[in-house]
Amino acid sequence: MKRLPKTTTVPDKLFDLQFGVVRGQMLTSAVDLRVFNHTVEPTTSNDVAGSIGTHPGNTELFLNALASIGLLEKKDGAYRNTELTDAFLVEDKETSLGGYLKFIETFLFKTADDMKTAIVNGPSFNEQWDADEEAQYNATMLMSDFARSGTSQALAKAIAELPEFGGFAKMLDLGGGHGLDGIATVQMHPSMEGVVFDKAAAVRAAKEIIHEYGMEDRMSVLAGDYLTDPIGSGYDLILAKGTLNFAGSNLESVVQKIFGALNKGGVFVSIHDGLTEERTKPEAMVVGWLSFGLGSMDVSLAKERIPDAMTAVGFLGLETRPHHSPIGGDWDMVVGRKV
The missing domain is CATH 3.40.50.150 (Vaccinia Virus protein VP39)
Incomplete structure (x- = not known):
């Protein structure tokens, strides 16, 4: 009979690291879609979808996910910006960081293969x-x-x-x-x-x-x-x-x-x-x-x-x-x- 291996630690951090990429993609997608311009006041997912031209069902999934990481608040089916996103992710505000976040993204690797290529070949x-x-x-x-x-x-x-x-x-x-x-x-x-x-x-x-x-x-x-x-x-x-x-x-x-x-x-x-x-x-x-x-x-x-x-x-x-x-x-x- 073969026994399962004994373990002394848990792999939680590995999966947290892997899904960290998803959080970054969520932020970038929300900025590109100008989501936070449309959630200054409480707004339903259908209204947001109509404003930004997105699929209603997937928009609700996406807004729920943004709320889960603290970028939106949801109450009675309506979404609104948090203090953080209202200050820094609403376009035309003097403190808006949307453009800067997209600028920073240009220095990031798009895929793990891109990073691997740089590790193998050196900087360019x-x-x-x-x-x-x-x-x-x-x-x-x-x-x-x-x-x-x-x-x-x-x-x-x-x-x-x-x-x-x-x-x-x-x-x-x-x-x-x-x-x-x-x-x-x-x-x-x-x-x-x-x-x-x-x-x-x-x-x-x-x-x-x-x-x-x-x-x-x-x-x-x-x-x-x-x-x-x-x-x-x-x-x-x-x-x-x-x-x-x-x-x-x-x-x-x-x-x-x-x-x-x-x-x-x-x-x-x-x-x-x-x-x-x-x-x-x-x-x-x-x-x-x-x-x-x-x-x-x-x-x-x-x-x-x-x-x-x-x-x-x-x-x-x-x-x-x-x-x-x-x-x-x-x-x-x-x-x-x-x-």
Whole structure:
């Protein structure tokens, strides 16, 4: 008689991981179909189906599934948005993230076979896209949606809590793209002025957004490549959020350039992810960067890499505190001072 094998664990997590793909597909499908535009007020599945032109029976199944994962509420047969979807998935709201979510999807593998191909063959960095200024401009504008959804506001609040903040006169948002981090930070200060530094396509977007928020008198832009070009000087504050990940082997020289561009008593703030436990944790960071790393280039950093570079060039009094990011969990906010 053959006995069944003894087991000491359960396979639940494997199936949770597999069905996680379905949740992502549900979100993307709902955004593509503009479901949440039609559930601002309580609405039946038949009415939603009529509005978006879908099969009534399958629409009800789909809406039930959206309710099961917290993207809709269902009461007395009617569906309505949750606070989350009402804030971030209704089109035409300033905090809408639908376009940004679809942009992020372009970096994800469509199938497991696509991921397997990248693992086998290595990354295929698209140099043509890197040289396509229109694509970079469009990407920057989509990333501005993410910034408006609360990340820039939270960053500005954190920087405003620095003890030196009141004495700042000029700041640099290095690799600032759309410029909203700089705009939000300058708006927290009564008189400080700001400069957004990035490539030409990105600062084109920043100029438009600076105009949108009526900040032309206090915000300006500077186009260039921070790896090779001057970044200006006379700054009291330099901010680099998710910027130094892309410095690669030039990290130390870029941090040295930042040190030189600061006034004495100036402050450098780097906000970045940081991997630990031999680059296997935190899970959200490792998994969040995986598709980009496999398909293009690995820009993840070990937790100590940027602080070590800051110490090496002369920054003193380094402080590290957690800074929440909706993507990747808590990042590190490292503050260094030029004494």
